[in-house]
Each structure stands twice: as structure tokens, then as C-alpha cells.
Amino acid sequence: MLRKLLKHEFRATARIMLPLFGLLVLASVGANLSIRGMLDSDSTFLSTLGTILIMLFTVAIVAVGIMAFILMINRFYKNLLQDEGYVMMTLPVSIHQQIWSKLIVSTVWFAATVLVIILACCITAFDIRFMGELWREMKNIVHAVIQYNHMDVVANGAAFALEALILCILGSVSFCLRAYSAMAIGFSRPNHKGLFSVAAYIGTGVVLQILGGIVISLLNDSWFHRLLLGWEPNVSVVAGMHLGMWFLIVLELIYCAVFYFLTVYFLQKHLNLE
The missing domain is CATH 1.20.58 (Methane Monooxygenase Hydroxylase; Chain G, domain 1)
Incomplete structure (x- = not known):
């Protein structure tokens, strides 16, 4: 269906x-x-x-x-x-x-x-001349990667691209879910549904700002914070960047899950179409 x-x-x-x-x-x-x-x-x-x-x-x-x-x-x-x-x-x-x-x-x-x-x-x-120059530069970059066997650069670049793509998809989903949850909350009210929807959207934004500040304060001077800044000697900078990307992905998943739950809950239990 x-x-x-x-x-x-x-x-x-x-x-x-x-x-x-x-x-x-x-x-x-x-x-x-x-x-x-x-x-x-x-x-x-x-x-x-x-x-x-x-x-x-x-x-x-x-x-x-x-x-x-x-x-x-x-x-x-x-x-x-x-x-x-x-x-x-x-x-x-x-x-x-x-x-x-x-x-x-x-x-x-x-x-x-x-x-x-x-x-x-x-x-x-x-511009046809610019495109010709761009194509030549791309061939030079590919040739340099193959000649000097920088496959680790290619692998890390592909991994970063994949992680960025996942973040973009989750960002789009979370953006939609936040709006959906605000409307679902607003339309659970008997009157002034649009006004309550806007208030719910603003309210969730305030709560997110507060929670974000709390998380940042908790992470300050922590092992993970030092890792992201490249101060952790046991982990390379590239590995730290990958861990940072996956940390953001997990945060986005939690963000999506919370607003998805709110949307489903209010649509199922409290939707008021009258």
C-alpha cells in the first residue's frame, strides 16, 4: 500500500x-x-x-x-x-x-x-573553454592519485561523501518531521490550530537549543571533544573526523526518532479534525 x-x-x-x-x-x-x-x-x-x-x-x-x-x-x-x-x-x-x-x-x-x-x-x-580546463584538471588529479597510489585518500573521500549524504538525507527527514510534529500537536487542539502549530514549532526549537547547550557543556574538555580537535594521540585526525560524522548521524537519528514519535502519537491519539 x-x-x-x-x-x-x-x-x-x-x-x-x-x-x-x-x-x-x-x-x-x-x-x-x-x-x-x-x-x-x-x-x-x-x-x-x-x-x-x-x-x-x-x-x-x-x-x-x-x-x-x-x-x-x-x-x-x-x-x-x-x-x-x-x-x-x-x-x-x-x-x-x-x-x-x-x-x-x-x-x-x-x-x-x-x-x-x-x-x-x-x-x-x-563556458566551453572553462569546461575544457576543468576536464584537464580532473584528469591530472586522477592520474596523480593512480601514480602515487593514494587509494587511502580515495577511500576516505568516498567515506566522507557517503557520511555527508546520510547526514543530508537525515537532515531533510528531520526538517520535515519537526514541521509534521508541530502541525500534529497544533491540530490536537479544538481551536486556534494554526496558532498552536506555530507555537509548537517555536517551542520545540527552544527546547532543542537548551538541550544542545547542555550537550555541548557536557562534551566540553571530554575525550570526544579532544578527539574532534585532534588532541587525542591514540586516534588519527581522519579517524576522529569519521567518528565525528557518525556522532552527528546518531544525533540526527535520535532527533528524527523523537519527532517521528510525536507525529505518530498525536495523529493516532489526539487528532482533532472538527
Whole structure:
């Protein structure tokens, strides 16, 4: 059933995100043309047009990022907390499946948004001479790694990339879950649901700041703190960095688990759709 929920979610959200991605790529092409000639043209019309194209490209980047965030909030709100919630709660699916469908789709669109923005920036900055120089530099780096047998550098780089990817995915999930839990808490109230949702979001942020300060104070001058700073002689700096990354991953997992529990609990026990 999760597969059907995902199919429905992707179909509902793709109608909004894919055209925005197309417009962003189109705006990046216009921005590239403006950089390559319009801005330096003697024609007032062309230079003005180039400036407008650059502004449109900037607006398109901001719009795509904001829309990905709004869509994440709106799908959870309309699908589970408004009138559609009556229908969704009668389907033969669990709360867990409904939450996971929203999490997976939102995370995919966040990742796609980042990739499309990077692609659009590359298109804007594209220059055939620059790409040729970049390709030659990459070949030189690969040749140096192979020649001097720096496979440990490659392995550690791949490990850091994997750890960073896991952190990014967990960061996206935790970002969604914090918003979901705030809305679930707010909609457990009989009145002023939106106001209580905002208050819950702010309240959880304050609690996180307090807990973060406590954790930092406890770790200060500890073995782990010295390890992260490279002061622990029995562990190498690279190993300490890997341990630090996995420490952050574990913290993110705990963060996600807490907000996931809050979301499920309030949706199951205290949801008030009236």
C-alpha cells in the first residue's frame, strides 16, 4: 500500500515541481546568454534585457526552493489535517505508511531541487573553454592519485561523501518531521490550530537549543571533544573526523526518532479534525 501512496503523492506533486524545474532551467539558459554578451552590449535594450534575465534566474531559484518547502507543508496539511483526513484515516493503511509516504516524497523533491539548482547554476556559468580546463584538471588529479597510489585518500573521500549524504538525507527527514510534529500537536487542539502549530514549532526549537547547550557543556574538555580537535594521540585526525560524522548521524537519528514519535502519537491519539 505504501507504493500506491507514493505513486499518488508523486503524481500530485510532480504537476507543480516539474514545470518549475523546467522554468528554472530555461531561466538559466537566458542568464547564460546575458552573461556571455547581453550585459556587455553597447545596446541599451540588450543590456537591460540581460539584467532582467539575471533577475528572473535569481527569482526562479528562490521560487523553486520556497515551493518545495510549501509543498511539503501543504501536502501533510491538506492530506491528513483537513477534510481529506477523514478519507485518509479510513483507508487500509497505517499512520506510519502515510507519514513515510510524505517523508519520502518530500525528501526526493528536496534532493531534486538541490540538483536542479546546481544544474541551473552550471548552465548559467557554462563556458566551453572553462569546461575544457576543468576536464584537464580532473584528469591530472586522477592520474596523480593512480601514480602515487593514494587509494587511502580515495577511500576516505568516498567515506566522507557517503557520511555527508546520510547526514543530508537525515537532515531533510528531520526538517520535515519537526514541521509534521508541530502541525500534529497544533491540530490536537479544538481551536486556534494554526496558532498552536506555530507555537509548537517555536517551542520545540527552544527546547532543542537548551538541550544542545547542555550537550555541548557536557562534551566540553571530554575525550570526544579532544578527539574532534585532534588532541587525542591514540586516534588519527581522519579517524576522529569519521567518528565525528557518525556522532552527528546518531544525533540526527535520535532527533528524527523523537519527532517521528510525536507525529505518530498525536495523529493516532489526539487528532482533532472538527
